[in-house]
Amino acid sequence: MAKPLTASKMVEILRAEGLTVHEVRNWRRHNRNTKGPFGPLNGVMIHHTVSSGTRASVDLCYEGHASLPGPLCHGVIDKKGEIHLVGNGRANHAGLGDSDVLRAVVNETRLPHDNEADSDGNRHFYGFECINRGDGRDPWPEAQKEAIEKVAAAICRAHGWTERSVIGHKEWQPGKVDPRGFTMDGMRRRIADRLKGNGNGDGGNDGGGTTKPRPQPEQPPKPPKPPKAEYEPFPGGGFFHVGQSHPMITVMGHRLMAEGCGRYEVRPSPDWTEADRKSYAAWQHKLGFKGKDADGIPGKVSWDLLKVPKSGR
Template identity: 65%
Template sequence: MATPLSASRFVRILREEGLEVHEYRSWRTHNRNHKGAWGPINGVMIHHTVTSGTDSSVRLCYDGYASLPGPLCHGVIAKDGSVWLVGNGRANHAGLGDDDVLRAVIDESASLPPDNEANTDGNARFYGFECINMGDGKDPWPEAQLEAIEKAAAAVCRTYGWTERSVIGHLEWQPGKVDPRGFSMNGMRDRIAARLGRPPQGPEFEPFPGADFFHDGQRSTIITRMGERLVEEDCGRYEVGPGPRWTDVDRASYAAWQRKLGYSGDDADGIPGTVSWTKLRVPAG
């Protein structure tokens, strides 16, 4: 059993595993904790979305439905391998599952029993990752996406000292579920085991956190390190020095960097984009 991770630590362990992580809207405080327990945590559950398209899938997993409010998971794994965080706390993803399966996960048993009962609250016990796929057995699973599933699950397991046996699919938890469809959970656990046998290979430079990361009120050491690089590139417009809170001065400094790269007009608006961010080479934290 384990205590849930803080939002900041959750982001950090995913990035340390080498994942491109996007923080979506107010995910850090978005949860269903008022409806039930969140923790102790016992494992990781993998799903497919039965949707296509990153933007619409992430929005759906954040908002949910009228009959099933969001968040519908903690992270959405896109086809390109990027991870979009949509919830921190209890999420509507696992539902009621089999208590025998939960015991096997806790014990990290070599095999799982049949999921023939729905008597245990999985929303309290599992981190959930929704993976964008139609789930029809025809929609492909790109290697970048499979690798991201492997990395995300391994990051959580590594943090808690779990083995790959703490990772299950929704189809192994709740009667009648088929997700994830299109790859084998046993095969995925083999991949996770292999990754856990190696140290995390975090990036040398900070992956692009997404344009939506840069908004009023955002605080992060990423912004400080970005500002320090802008100063090194003679683009800093700071009177005091870069800090962790995103401000108009950060935006003006980044706009100077964009102009240095040859951008102009709306392309030099001070909001980081993938190409300019990659060229800035912000050191990873």
Template identity: 65%
Template sequence: MATPLSAARFLAALRAEGVKVVEVGNWRTHNRNHVGRWGPVHGVMIHHTVTKGTAATVRICRDGYSGLPGPLCHGVIAKDGTVHLVGYGRANHAGSGDDDVLAAVIAERNLPADNEANTDGNARFYGFECENLGDGKDPWPAAQVDAIVRASAALIRAHGWGKAGNTSVIGHSEWQPGKVDPRGPGIGMNDIRRRVAARLKSPPNRLLDTDGDAPARSYVVQPGDTLTEIAATHGTTAPDLARLNALTDPDHIEAGQILELG
């Protein structure tokens, strides 16, 4: 349970986890806050779109359609693993779901079967729509699944969730009776939760490949970071980092800035 991150912190958390992000228009202020509350938030919900083609999928998720205004999520996860940010705040993604499931998410315990729809999920979950036909045949590329894991881990880490074993990420099918998403070969929420839990054991800048063992040599600056602290954490020196990144003023780094570590 938490106050939603600011849009800036949301973006910084995704980038710190190695998520490739595309910002779509006025996503930071595009929301449904005028019709209902946004927060407190308790977790992350994963969906599939039943659409084909990234451009069309992003447009639908941003604008919505007749009877369901957009945004339909906070981010669209494309087949190539890119996350397109389309809205921030209340979004039409979760709908009503089971209060017993929500209680389990908050307590970070195993989820019960969802059998009723009596609780507003749009106020309580971050939502990611994933480009997939949802027919049980359309594949989920490794890059897309990895982006789901990274995006979920980023928000769970930012809020300090996941400490009781459950990683606070659920599928739409686990929230609302009758829903089946995310569905298809190469996707499973138990596997997503296992992989998120594994990521949370490493610092956010330790970017892992799909096997979970290959560190990347870059770092996304977080609010309050100093070059000296970053260097000490990564076994180098501030002057070396300044030279490597062509920093004219080593005392001036900004949150969200990507530093090469060598």
């Protein structure tokens, strides 16, 4: 249980996690507190909007509609992974849900199946709506999923919670299907990794106002001095191919996650997969490489800069 974060604290922790934050209109005083209590807080709930378009979705979540006044959440996560704060206090996002689920969230234990609607979720959960039509075909960009991970981790960190304090609407209220398009178990694994330090929480923000990612250099950096013996030497680009399995690939994956470049649904493994390629491509883009030089296949310059520790094989 926890007291609600103040508006200023919410902005602070989200930006500290490396997120771009937009403050929408009068969001700091926009709430449904006249209709019921807000707090104690026990967790974070993830939704999808069943809409498309950033402006229209943000306006909908701020204003609500005739049968459900806004705010409909505390923040909207857009396709680019940017956060639009629309409410501070009680919001119409969770509705009635299962008291057994609430008990499991409080105790941070495995969630039971939700089969009742007898507890006020708007009182106990922060709510974040993610822009997605929820039809099973609308894609979830990696930047958006990473933002969900960062938002949840930031709030959990602020309150001393684990990833088990993060749930989907579909795990709370019978009949709900959101978020649809990724698994909450997979998302909780990502959040757990970030809370353990496998995400650096530094998105390159310059601080103050609405943050923007810090531009990366247009040219690749100069090759560094040869790495010391504690790091894995570059094994050659041909080493990385489908079917390759090696402990060094696992260690590489954890380094990519520590650099904020992990694109894994689950934790890295010794097997070279498409998730490894996408993660390494994110690292190459972070260094300023473009085109064929950012295809996700390691090269010597980017590898030496990553500083992959010896795998101990």
